[in-house]
Amino acid sequence: MPSFVTYLIHTLFPPTVRFPDILLIDAGLVLGGLGLIGFLTKTHRWGWLWREWLTTVDHKKIAVMYLISAIVMLFRGGIDAEMLRAQLAMPSVHFMPAIQYDEVFTTHGTIMIFFMAMPFIFALFNAVVPLMIGARDVAFPRVNAMSFWLFAFGAILFNISFIIGGSPDAGWTAYPPYTGLAFNPGPGENYYFLSLLIAGMGTTMTGINFLVTTIRMRAPGMTLMKMPMFVWTTMVTSALILFAFPPLTVALAMSLFDRLFGSSFFTLTRGGMPMMYVNLFWLFGHPEVYILVLPLFGVFSEVVATYSKKALFGYPMMVVSVLAIMFLSYGTWVHHFFTMGAGPAVNAFFGLSTMLIAIPTGVKIFNWIFTMWGGRIQMTTAMLYQMAFIPTFVIGGASGVMLAVVPADYQLHNTYFLIAHFHNVIIGGTLFGLLSGMYYWWPKMFGMKLNERQGKVAFWLFFIGFWITFTPQYLLGLKGMTRRLYTYPAGLGWHELNVISTVGAWIMGAGFVALVYNVVWSLLYGERDVTGDPWDGRTLEWSLPSPVPEYNFARIPVVHERDAWWAMKQKGQTMAHALRPEDVHDIEMPKNTPIPFLLGVSFFVLGFGMTFKWWPIAIVGILGVIACLLFSGFDYDDHHHLEADVVRQTEASLGRLQG
Amino acid sequence: MSEAPKAMTAEEAYHNENDKVLRFLEPRFHEEKFPSIQILGYIGSLILTFGAYFLVMNHVLPPVALLSVILILAVFQAALQLGVFMHIREGRGLAWQLIPLYFVFFVALGMVAMSIWIMLFKSGVS
Known part of the structure; x- marks a missing residue:
């Protein structure tokens, strides 16, 4: 028995997770967890938590859960970033040992992409897409909840790695051969592959769900060319997800087979081909870049139109350019590995296709600028992010076109120039867009505004901090500093620039603190949104009260024009005036179900068992998964009727019923 | 309030004898x-x-x-x-799903073909 205990301790808590800072975090997590359990017990909130949140299939609540997860993950990934910058601030610093530095940059990248940006995007999808298209829920509400819980438990599986067993340390791309068992025997990479497989399943399901939702669930009269731009980008992003995630799943599963079952798809020893992993990964990875940015193009299109008090300039061209980006994004993936040596023909083809994609993106940039042209611009926080996005993204995109020039890429590949480039587009495009969307739709989600003054402080800290962090990194890249370098000697001329970059990272950290303060302050004392339309918006979600009732629309609106709500307001036909008691009928609503949550738990157990090759635990997990799917497959009691009287009462209490 | 112009739905277009364009989307459905x-x-x-x-x-x-x-x-x-x-091929109306499905075949074939093209460098190197 003691030998078993030693085995457990040795496996779960190897020396790599016994760094002093991690032990401190362990203590904090235990105390925090106990505090949370105590709080929930003391306030009798367990039932509330189960009924209102864990079993919900309401897209609006799922959106809130995605948002909370994303902000927590932004914190985690941000702490990782601060640790990396602390290490690099001075030459020859050993703030972290090399192995821990590797783990931190791996988790920073993986978390920011898969567990921060993606759920944040899905938070916005869930929060507003059904409202924008005049639907009562997404096409498959239960699948939507499954998507969330698969994501959530995938994220938990990934995040426990640094306290139990050791984090992955092969970079967010996890290239073989370093992920092979020969070089990386610990459980870290198993965590990476399994958590991404689990979360990836959820993401694929979200893609299917929103593709069907945007195609099938639109209100009568809303033709494709009358959809708000955000709905267009949601549709296109969903299609991208659907096409992009299978190659990733294949690559991850094959790597996992190499590690767990002794196959050799990517290990050279028995004829495997590591480069094929790179190819498959970027077959996913490049469309993923557009999955990360296209939804935010949609957000910016909504934000810029609303706060400029003008219809979006060149809507048809915006649609065409989004579709063009979708098609072109499948033909550019080799630019991530020009240096693999695929030969001049391949590299020239993909270099050219990469440059082509700048054209539709440029069209969009001009359209946003022309939307602002001559408009009555309101400088709200959301609009500030939008205006900061344009120059930031243009410069990031221009450096991307520089990287697309193959001979230049041979010099710049995997230097800090590349790091600066993709942070420039991902922070400038994705993060600014996410925050812009958050400030814009916050009243719709929570029924109160975020404080504008505090929001602007956070914005300026982010914006200035961003430029101070990443401008020096372009120069560092040109001076030859490569990425994933855990320390460097003095005398290379890198010191000063690295200090500046670290200071910028601190400013961005302060920006995050200001953001959290803004959110918490506004939740406590924020200005209530009683109108439901605080920004004088243009699209249908602003026709509803804030927060939106469970059934969204008491009566499904009929759409005649693009920017339907704006048109209704212009004609004086807002729905509050038109809704008569006899217009309200019984509403069919999806029923809450514990299955998605239990499915997530089962997958977590399965993943944890497989990570440590503890097969009995994995089998328990598989049985749980099968049980959940079987039960769900034969569970026909999945919806209930909301009585018309209840709806009438709710609408009347909101002052939206005639008579 | 003006009535929205009533466009011919896809189903009507299909049933219109003069319009054979959508014939290939005819669903096959049996219970x-x-x-x-x-x-x-x-x-x-x-x-x-x-x-x-x-x-x-x-x-x-x-x-x-x-x-x-x-x-x-x-x-x-x-x-x-x-x-x-x-x-x-099943559906209540026209089998619209076939169009994205053909696109899927196109993309999948393209991905495989391009991957083979990219990975050919191995034979040149070795």
Whole structure:
């Protein structure tokens, strides 16, 4: 028995997770967890938590859960970033040992992409897409909840790695051969592959769900060319997800087979081909870049139109350019590995296709600028992010076109120039867009505004901090500093620039603190949104009260024009005036179900068992998964009727019923 | 309040005798009491899977022939999954799902072809 205990301790808590800072975090997590359990017990909130949140299939609540997860993950990934910058601030610093530095940059990248940006995007999808298209829920509400819980438990599986067993340390791309068992025997990479497989399943399901939702669930009269731009980008992003995630799943599963079952798809020893992993990964990875940015193009299109008090300039061209980006994004993936040596023909083809994609993106940039042209611009926080996005993204995109020039890429590949480039587009495009969307739709989600003054402080800290962090990194890249370098000697001329970059990272950290303060302050004392339309918006979600009732629309609106709500307001036909008691009928609503949550738990157990090759635990997990799917497959009691009287009462209490 | 112009729906367009464009989207839909096709399909998919596994594990064929045979088995498997379990031709109206499906074939073929092209460099190097 003691030998078993030693085995457990040795496996779960190897020396790599016994760094002093991690032990401190362990203590904090235990105390925090106990505090949370105590709080929930003391306030009798367990039932509330189960009924209102864990079993919900309401897209609006799922959106809130995605948002909370994303902000927590932004914190985690941000702490990782601060640790990396602390290490690099001075030459020859050993703030972290090399192995821990590797783990931190791996988790920073993986978390920011898969567990921060993606759920944040899905938070916005869930929060507003059904409202924008005049639907009562997404096409498959239960699948939507499954998507969330698969994501959530995938994220938990990934995040426990640094306290139990050791984090992955092969970079967010996890290239073989370093992920092979020969070089990386610990459980870290198993965590990476399994958590991404689990979360990836959820993401694929979200893609299917929103593709069907945007195609099938639109209100009568809303033709494709009358959809708000955000709905267009949601549709296109969903299609991208659907096409992009299978190659990733294949690559991850094959790597996992190499590690767990002794196959050799990517290990050279028995004829495997590591480069094929790179190819498959970027077959996913490049469309993923557009999955990360296209939804935010949609957000910016909504934000810029609303706060400029003008219809979006060149809507048809915006649609065409989004579709063009979708098609072109499948033909550019080799630019991530020009240096693999695929030969001049391949590299020239993909270099050219990469440059082509700048054209539709440029069209969009001009359209946003022309939307602002001559408009009555309101400088709200959301609009500030939008205006900061344009120059930031243009410069990031221009450096991307520089990287697309193959001979230049041979010099710049995997230097800090590349790091600066993709942070420039991902922070400038994705993060600014996410925050812009958050400030814009916050009243719709929570029924109160975020404080504008505090929001602007956070914005300026982010914006200035961003430029101070990443401008020096372009120069560092040109001076030859490569990425994933855990320390460097003095005398290379890198010191000063690295200090500046670290200071910028601190400013961005302060920006995050200001953001959290803004959110918490506004939740406590924020200005209530009683109108439901605080920004004088243009699209249908602003026709509803804030927060939106469970059934969204008491009566499904009929759409005649693009920017339907704006048109209704212009004609004086807002729905509050038109809704008569006899217009309200019984509403069919999806029923809450514990299955998605239990499915997530089962997958977590399965993943944890497989990570440590503890097969009995994995089998328990598989049985749980099968049980959940079987039960769900034969569970026909999945919806209930909301009585018309209840709806009438709710609408009347909101002052939206005639008579 | 002006009435929205009533566009001809896709279904009407299909039923319009003069318009044969959408004929290829005609759905095939039939209802059955017992899912015998699905059960046969399930057994068939298991045979295809274990057949490929057997061929690979027992080295009964030379490599090129082996790869060709399992590729053919894979195509049959995909066709079976799409036809039997994914109900690709079924629908209440027109089978619109066929259009994205053709696009999927196009993209998948493109990805495979381009990947082969990219990975050809190995033969040049070695």
